[in-house]
Amino acid sequence: MLTGDQYKDSLQDGRQTFFEGEKIDDLAGHPLLGQTVATTAAGYDRFYDPAPDATSPLMTVPSSADDLREMIPLLHEAGMMAHVTYTSIQTLKTAAGRMNDVKPDYIERMDAFIAEAQVNDVRITQCITDAKGDRSLPPAKQDDLDSYVRVVDRQRDGVVIRGAKLHITGASFGHELLTIPTKAMKAGEEDWSIGCAVPVNAEGVRIINTTYAPRHADTRSFPVSGTHHYPEGFVIFDDVFVPHERVFLDGETAFAAVFAHSLGLWERLGGLSAFVEEADQLVGLAQLVAEANGTAGIAHVKEKISEMIIHATLIRATLEAAIENCSVGPEGAAFPNELFTNAGKFHAAANYNHIVRHLHDIAGGAVLTTPSPADFENEQVGELARKYMSTGPDIDGEYRARLMHTIRDLTADSYGGWKFVTNIQAGGGLYAQRIVTRRHYDLDAAKLKALQIAGLAENDDH
Ligand SMILES: Cc1cc2nc3c(=O)[nH]c(=O)nc-3n(C[C@H](O)[C@H](O)[C@H](O)COP(=O)(O)OP(=O)(O)OC[C@H]3O[C@@H](n4cnc5c(N)ncnc54)[C@H](O)[C@@H]3O)c2cc1C
Structure with a gap:
């Protein structure tokens, strides 16, 4: 396993990563991106086990509902880079279990890749979303054939790929880019049916980073996003050679x-x-x-909080149902229930703005205008800021200010804006979650119930 320091050193591998017009040669030392490295390194240290044959608990493959459940708090604790790595490993395991009749080599290569990743304790990011060009056209009909990542050359010992995967969370901060097709492919789209693993420092890979991290030295003003931010990257594959042992699909459109x-x-x-x-x-x-505003007993405020509680409870129930109703694939790897996962994710994302609206409504305008922590320390205005942020003898002005800063940072500033878009688009977007939910819902059973209640079912005696 890697320590945090070893992780930091591992990033000095010649990777070509860019931020706001500059190539970044020292990610760990960068004033903004270095915070992501530090958070990820802390996650490594938190789970480090010095035993020579130890592997990270964050990279295990669950085989039961209990395993799935136990991973959730660990992943929250370990942070985004551990989360995307875990997701990448489970994606390969779930895909392998669903790829009957494909070349057995592919399954063996996926297993070997996972085993190597576990031993080396690397971080893997998920590269699926292509540039896509004109959304109404398939890959082979695009003006620019590189709009979807494709194979441009097949050589004796591997393939050469070209294209770009966009919006990839943490791409510059991991070691491997798990690169897979973003959608179903048809006959004639063999070159775009490519799945493989590419090291971040492979020749021809370039990553352009963006981040919602606040450009602000005082993290007290940004208690959430000030340290925990994971830049997205445009990952560009400019004719990158991938050896056969790292290719998991090449041309089999059906898969x-x-x-x-x-x-x-x-x-x-x-x-x-x-x-x-x-x-x-x-x-x-x-x-x-x-409570800090003195409105906790007012009827409409209580109603809004009750609605928020119902939302929180219902989405927790879908998570629990997704885990409890998991399935186990042929190799023993558990995966969550599709219906509850997709319906729950959709509901949580689609109703997020409504829930945040209640929070903003309850909190008031100070969400946006509360003076900064530095203002509270200023000799001329600090005490006055404290006095006017206070709402009574029991509510210190600075305490109330910190609540307001947290609400702003989470929901109403750079990170909050990022979340509004991410909630709608991440995980394939609401559209995809709707489609998958519909596919896994038993519509025939629902129709039968409707026919029965209408007295129209075939064996109905009415
Ligand atoms: C912060 C963030 C992090 C992300 N992290 C990752 C990541 O780590 N890895 C990764 O691979 N991706 C990641 N994504 C990408 C995410 O999965 C996509 O943004 C999402 O799938 C939508 O694709 P798009 O952005 O190209 O938008 P578009 O595909 O252009 O979608 C915009 C709208 O057009 C609709 N649309 C587009 N084409 C069609 C069509 N043919 N038929 C019907 N409707 C259509 C969509 O449903 C949607 O409503 C991330 C996105 C964000 C915002």
């Missing part, structure tokens, strides 16, 4: 969607579990800020 569906499932489980955690935080903030 292209298996990867996307498997990743979607795991990504949405992770998304749902994050929503569940955060829903409780939002309820807690609403209650605390109502």
